[in-house]
Amino acid sequence: MQEAGQKQQSMRRHLHFEVEGAYKKSIGNNDNSWNSINIVPNVRTPSSPMGLEATGLFHANSYTISNNKQAANFSPYSPSGSSFCQLEMLETHTNNVDTSVRNNRSSSMPSGIGLHLNSIVSNCGSNTQLARKDSFNSSREKILSGNKQPMLEDSEGWLVEYEKQMPISQDAYRLEEFNQRSPKKKRNRDNNTFENEGCKRCNCRKTKCLKLYCDCFNAGEYCTEPCTCKNCFNRPVYEDTVLDIRQQIESRNSLAFAPKIVQCGQESPQNSGEDSNQKTPASARHKRGCTCKKSRCLKKYCECYKVGVGCSSECRCEGCKNVFGKKEEMEHIKLGDKRWEDASDGKMRIDISQPEQSHSDVSSLTPMFQLSNHGRAVPKSQHPTRRHLASTPESQVLSPSEMSPQSPQTSDGNYSLMNVRGSPGLVLHDQELDYQIGKEVYPLSPRWDGLSDIHDLTSLLNYPLSRASSSKALRPELSQESGSSSHGSLHWRNSPMIPNVHFSGNKFVTDPGSNNKLYNVPEDETPHILKETCSPKKAVKTSSPNKKRVSPPHNCLHELRGSSSSPSLRGGRKFILQSVPSFPHSVKLKKV
DNA sequence: GAGTTTGAAACT
DNA sequence: CAGTTTCAAACTC
Numbered sequence: 001m002q003e004a005g006q007k008q009q010s011m012r013r014h015l016h017f018e019v020e021g022a023y024k025k026s027i028g029n030n031d032n033s034w035n036s037i038n039i040v041p042n043v044r045t046p047s048s049p050m051g052l053e054a055t056g057l058f059h060a061n062s063y064t065i066s067n068n069k070q071a072a073n074f075s076p077y078s079p080s081g082s083s084f085c086q087l088e089m090l091e092t093h094t095n096n097v098d099t100s101v102r103n104n105r106s107s108s109m110p111s112g113i114g115l116h117l118n119s120i121v122s123n124c125g126s127n128t129q130l131a132r133k134d135s136f137n138s139s140r141e142k143i144l145s146g147n148k149q150p151m152l153e154d155s156e157g158w159l160v161e162y163e164k165q166m167p168i169s170q171d172a173y174r175l176e177e178f179n180q181r182s183p184k185k186k187r188n189r190d191n192n193t194f195e196n197e198g199c200k201r202c203n204c205r206k207t208k209c210l211k212l213y214c215d216c217f218n219a220g221e222y223c224t225e226p227c228t229c230k231n232c233f234n235r236p237v238y239e240d241t242v243l244d245i246r247q248q249i250e251s252r253n254s255l256a257f258a259p260k261i262v263q264c265g266q267e268s269p270q271n272s273g274e275d276s277n278q279k280t281p282a283s284a285r286h287k288r289g290c291t292c293k294k295s296r297c298l299k300k301y302c303e304c305y306k307v308g309v310g311c312s313s314e315c316r317c318e319g320c321k322n323v324f325g326k327k328e329e330m331e332h333i334k335l336g337d338k339r340w341e342d343a344s345d346g347k348m349r350i351d352i353s354q355p356e357q358s359h360s361d362v363s364s365l366t367p368m369f370q371l372s373n374h375g376r377a378v379p380k381s382q383h384p385t386r387r388h389l390a391s392t393p394e395s396q397v398l399s400p401s402e403m404s405p406q407s408p409q410t411s412d413g414n415y416s417l418m419n420v421r422g423s424p425g426l427v428l429h430d431q432e433l434d435y436q437i438g439k440e441v442y443p444l445s446p447r448w449d450g451l452s453d454i455h456d457l458t459s460l461l462n463y464p465l466s467r468a469s470s471s472k473a474l475r476p477e478l479s480q481e482s483g484s485s486s487h488g489s490l491h492w493r494n495s496p497m498i499p500n501v502h503f504s505g506n507k508f509v510t511d512p513g514s515n516n517k518l519y520n521v522p523e524d525e526t527p528h529i530l531k532e533t534c535s536p537k538k539a540v541k542t543s544s545p546n547k548k549r550v551s552p553p554h555n556c557l558h559e560l561r562g563s564s565s566s567p568s569l570r571g572g573r574k575f576i577l578q579s580v581p582s583f584p585h586s587v588k589l590k591k592v
Numbered sequence: 593g594a595g596t597t598t599g600a601a602a603c604t
Numbered sequence: 605c606a607g608t609t610t611c612a613a614a615c616t617c
Contacts, residue, residue: 204612212601213611252602294598300614301598 201226209234210245212256217242220257255287261307262287285325289314297322 202223204214209223209232216223216234222242223234233241249256261284286304289312290297297320300306304315310325311317320327 202612206611207601211611213613215613218601256601288600291599295614299598301600303600306614 202229203227204229204232206230208232210242212249217246218257220246258287260287260303261285261309284309285312285314287314290317291315292317292320296320297327 202209202214202216204211204227207213209217209227209229212218214223214229214234216227216229221234222236223229223232235242246257263284286307286309288303290303290305292302292315295301295305297305297311297315297317302311302317302322304311304317305322305324308324310329311320311322311327312325313327315327317327
């Protein structure tokens, strides 16, 4: 630490935190200071005065919150023994604030491991993706139970308790207030939101960035420097807090952090007799729809417009004029588009026999932009430079940032990767999706919301699991090594855009060894979080346009299928990803 | 830049 | 669960 400090400029302030011995929370969340946090491992520091203790939290403690990149970057430093870290604040205003870093849940790693699925601005290099806490729930609970740390019963209450134990936090708050950017800067921030920063940052004042009001939090990201929020808890140092609250929110609404934009093409036709826009080329839409009454869906107040999608039957908007697709238009289109379905045999197929074609073909399935731009800027998702988007056409979840005309262009490959990793897209609400390898058919639960890329079953398979944050049910690996790599195996996993990430335990982990494995999740192993929402009642709720809070639609396919006796497989269409030579370029999605 | 409007989220 | 309040972003002046 000394050395490290000496290397730093004299202006640097040092925040010390004991990684192993004490669990300290820092309220040093001043926006500016946040930027300049560096956490340097291997530095021993005095125990924090903070009363919060958490033992055994840190085993791999190196991470760096890079001020330069406006991001919290956690380096995979794992000093088996070193339990102390130094948090260096560069030009910080909160020099006396101890910071606890409960880190190294690979979740926070830039590699994309543990990326939250709902990231909307995954291309924002400045954002730190939140990790699923699931993977370390057990340890955390142990820690907490033995830690006397207040458990979250109420997010606000928890914070209150939290803050009570952190006298420093009060000062930090004052400091923060003192250093708070003036509202005047808000405009600057606004200017930075998309065009300049490439990502949208928040300006929360009262919610501590721990509610869905906060765009960062909502997107599963930590607040970063561009944010002008106050009393922000949505930062890596409060990872546990964030994750707890997220879990709470998810407990209220399991889809709270689910992708808001889905490919309706994947929705069951039955899902509606009315909601057939899924079949339309303009298949992307807002999952819950909007409820605009005055803006006519022509302003960014509108959730649909904001992300560049047309309104759908899910919307309860009034006087919809959405340039990306009016509600009425969407419904009209959906009725007419049959490309998803093979009329001759009633089987649904996606033929992506050729790479480029597959892209174009699939893209044709996601024509939302094509159909609905209406002369507006083409959503970034179509931007040629976004190779991953180009190569992962519609099947992937269209993140708002991708879809938004305002979304920034990604400067590096990160975006796409993250997007693929974290933005599962297609939502199967009512259809069984199986993929066939050779002669075997592997069921993919339609409950899985994450069919993000036909090319990427990995993504597809992983997403739902991620959704099952609290689920202990872990799907077994599909590992369809049965087929030859060229034939039976699904090549998409080899796709450059497909990270070798899979869902292990409760989080995403890189699995170098299983890079080529497929995952098969028996239906009965569907994450309970998804299962539990499968009651007809909830399904109705989901489909109800009047519901603000949405239940997982995908879980309810039974209902969507009608009230047929057996929810899981019967009554619904079954999709089979038919493998053809040279998959992934030759994959057929077959409805059986 | 201040104030207003808007609709989602949260609350009752 | 419907109605209300709170919130932060979007928008207007």
